[in-house]
Amino acid sequence: MVDWRLFEPLFNWARKKSLWIVSFCTGCGGIEMPPLMTARYDLERFGIMPDPSPRQYDLFLITGYVTPKTLKRIIITYEMAPDPKYVLAHGSCPINGGIYWDAYNAIKRLDLYIPVDVYIAGCMPRPEAVMDGIKKLMEMIENGEADGWKRYKENYEWYRKNQDELLGEGWREKEARKWIPWLMDKKKEEGT
Amino acid sequence: MLGAVLKAIFIILYATFVGFMFMGIIRKVTARIHRRIGPPIYQPIIDTIKFFGKRENITHGLIYDFGIIFALGATILALMFIPLGSISILRTYGDLILITFLLEIPMLGIMFAAMSSGNPWAGLGAQRALLTLLAIQVPLGFAIIALAEFYGTFSTYEIVMAQQVGGWSIFHLPLLLVAIAYDIVLQAMFGKEPFDMMIAPGEISLGPMVEFGGKHMGMLQIQHAIGLFAETLFFANIFLGGAVVIAFSSPILNTLATLGILLVKQIAVLLIAIFIGAIFPRFTIDQAVKFYWKWPTIIAALGAILASL
Numbered sequence: 001m002v003d004w005r006l007f008e009p010l011f012n013w014a015r016k017k018s019l020w021i022v023s024f025c026t027g028c029g030g031i032e033m034p035p036l037m038t039a040r041y042d043l044e045r046f047g048i049m050p051d052p053s054p055r056q057y058d059l060f061l062i063t064g065y066v067t068p069k070t071l072k073r074i075i076i077t078y079e080m081a082p083d084p085k086y087v088l089a090h091g092s093c094p095i096n097g098g099i100y101w102d103a104y105n106a107i108k109r110l111d112l113y114i115p116v117d118v119y120i121a122g123c124m125p126r127p128e129a130v131m132d133g134i135k136k137l138m139e140m141i142e143n144g145e146a147d148g149w150k151r152y153k154e155n156y157e158w159y160r161k162n163q164d165e166l167l168g169e170g171w172r173e174k175e176a177r178k179w180i181p182w183l184m185d186k187k188k189e190e191g192t
Numbered sequence: 193m194l195g196a197v198l199k200a201i202f203i204i205l206y207a208t209f210v211g212f213m214f215m216g217i218i219r220k221v222t223a224r225i226h227r228r229i230g231p232p233i234y235q236p237i238i239d240t241i242k243f244f245g246k247r248e249n250i251t252h253g254l255i256y257d258f259g260i261i262f263a264l265g266a267t268i269l270a271l272m273f274i275p276l277g278s279i280s281i282l283r284t285y286g287d288l289i290l291i292t293f294l295l296e297i298p299m300l301g302i303m304f305a306a307m308s309s310g311n312p313w314a315g316l317g318a319q320r321a322l323l324t325l326l327a328i329q330v331p332l333g334f335a336i337i338a339l340a341e342f343y344g345t346f347s348t349y350e351i352v353m354a355q356q357v358g359g360w361s362i363f364h365l366p367l368l369l370v371a372i373a374y375d376i377v378l379q380a381m382f383g384k385e386p387f388d389m390m391i392a393p394g395e396i397s398l399g400p401m402v403e404f405g406g407k408h409m410g411m412l413q414i415q416h417a418i419g420l421f422a423e424t425l426f427f428a429n430i431f432l433g434g435a436v437v438i439a440f441s442s443p444i445l446n447t448l449a450t451l452g453i454l455l456v457k458q459i460a461v462l463l464i465a466i467f468i469g470a471i472f473p474r475f476t477i478d479q480a481v482k483f484y485w486k487w488p489t490i491i492a493a494l495g496a497i498l499a500s501l
Contacts, residue, residue: 011245018239023394042228044219047235053398055250055405058242082406083247 015058015084016141018047019134022057024077027064029091032124041127046134054080059137061130062116065093065100066107068167072175075163078114078152085149086141088133089116092123099123112162115148196281200272203279204418207271210455211417212236214424217459218466225470236413243410250405252309259305260408263298264415270294271422275349277435277450287346288336291426295381298419299325299390302412306400317399320477321390327484328380331373334492338370339430342499348426352434360433369495371431373488378465380480381423385469389477420462428457 025033036043037050051057054077066074078087089110092098100106110116117140120133140146152159168174216233223230251257273286273294280286299321306314342364343351351361361367380387391399404412428434435453437446475483 007245010241014238014241014245018235018242020239039227042223042230044223044231045229047231047238049231051398052393053402053405055403056243056398056401056409082250084245 012142012144016138018049019059019086019137020049020051020057021059021061022054022077022081023050023052024054024060024062024074026062026066026070026074027091027093029061029063029124032090032127032130033061033063036127036130041131043131043134046138048134055082057081058085059134060085060087061090062087062094062110063090065091065098066110067105068107069105071107071113071163072167072171075114076172083149086117086137086146087114087148088118088120088137090120090130090133091125092121095119095121107166113159113166115151115159117146117148199279199281203271203276203281204268206276206451207418207421208414210458211414211419211421212240214420214458214462215413215417217462221463221466222470225467236417240410240413243405243413244407246406249407250403251408252403255308256305257408259301259303259308260404260411260415261301262304263301264411264418266294266297266301267415267418267422270297271418271425273348274422274426275352275429275434276425277437277447277454279447279450280349283349284347286348288339288348288351288430289346291348292332292336295419295423295426296325298415302400305408306403309403311403313397313402314400316396317390317392317402320392320396321400323477323481324380324387324390327481328377330485331377331488331492334489334496335370335374335377338366338492338496338499341496342367348429352429352436355433356436361431366495366498367431369491369498373492373495374427374431375461375464376488377484378423378427378461379468380484382420382465382469384465386472386475387480388469388474389480392474395474421458424458424461425454427461428454432457432461 021033023033033050035041048059058081060074060078060081062074078085089095093100093106094110094116097103097106097108101108107113118133118137120129122129125133137146164171213233215236216231219235220230220233270291272280272282273291274280275283275286303318303321306318339351339361340346342361343354345351345354355361358364362371379385383391391401396402401409401412435450435457437449437453440446440449
């Protein structure tokens with residue numbers, strides 16, 4: 001059996017140089033994503049590519065406020081990716097709720113539900129600020145400090161407890177079955 | 193025997209490396225067309241290393257794993273039959289129908305894997321890919337008929353040798369028409385823009401590729417690299433005269449010159465595909481099928497008729 005730990009520096013270098021971003025645009029920060037990718041602030045220089053699939057990404061940008069409804073999707077998308085995956089919280093809202101500090105349906109601290117590696121403050125942060133955050137993340141990956149995925153595995157009970165407290169026990173099943181009664185009603189209406 | 197094995201290993205390594213460079217060229221040239229700087233040219237290699245460095249892997253069963261291996265194997269097999277100057281190993285058997293057939297097998301392998309993942313987007317992408325595959329058969333068939341009719345042989349190597357004497361295929365009018373039709377088909381085989389309905393990033397999330405993560409995606413990257421190399425090499429061989437250099441006295445110099453000339457021709461084919469891909473938006477699947485059964489088919493059929501006169 002090959003000892004893959006020998007290759008870890010190579011893999012860390014590759015992880016640093018090819019961070020694929022899942023195109024999950026939460027809230028108003030979604031409008032700051034296209035300028036990052038297009039001609040002026042070209043993030044593809046650093047090997048960063050937007051990718052629509054939750055199975056292939058390495059970097060998850062939470063761009064803006066998170067409602068409980070979105071949080072369900074964020075958790076599912078986070079758990080779908082294979083392991084070295086990093087989360088970059090972008091804007092003020094994932095840090096402490098931002099201007100939605102007294103809203104009944106905005107998450108105040110994202111860090112309670114999924115592990116965050118790098119925060120960027122600002123409402124909205126400039127593309128330069130996002131690039132700075134990504135540069136920080138790259139350094140952390142190289143040093144092996146970006147270990148959100150490891151923390152999520154080790155402290156899964158804690159994260160799971162927080163998620164269940166907010167969203168209610170068994171929210172995954174409930175979410176999946178939510179539309180079935182509605183579809184049944186629809187069918188009955190069409191039948192008669 | 194050992195010589196053949198060494199040759200095979202050399203061809204695979206060379207094709208993989210050059211294929212990755214082609215993928216890098218695609219991204220770099222597209223970026224320059226958009227007035228961006230773009231990634232470094234070796235970026236696909238970094239991506240592949242990253243995919244193989246994932247700690248977790250997702251699998252949906254035996255066929256899911258097997259489909260990827262099947263696609264990669266079929267691409268390598270297709271590569272073995274295409275004459276790479278003087279260093280191919282199965283070129284005497286490399287007949288047009290066989291190579292065209294083998295170049296389409298990888299798509300089937302990816303389909304197997306995608307369908308067994310149970311993801312509805314993957315199923316939708318697979319359906320679209322099979323329709324595209326069906327649509328490109330018609331002009332492709334006429335193209336092969338025209339070539340075989342013109343040169344009187346199905347063997348790719350004999351076609352290359354005939355072009356050494358009689359000039360490149362695209363300088364004969366019937367074969368020029370066929371080459372245009374084949375180039376339009378090539379756009380779909382590369383998965384480039386006007387005909388990338390099977391992948392359709394953004395439209396149907398990634399089509400068949402949506403469920404592949406980690407090592408499966410790494411294998412698919414290698415398969416895509418070798419596939420790009422094989423398809424451009426096949427086009428360069430049958431239409432752009434291939435290359436058999438015997439100008440130098442040393443065989444190594446001859447081989448290097450052959451590889452260099454072939455590389456220039458392959459990049460020319462690739463650049464046309466990139467330029468078309470960068471400026472045309474995507475067709476819907478019904479438009480694409482209608483298009484393929486109309487214009488390329490008419491052009492290729494005209495070429496086939498002219499070739500047989």
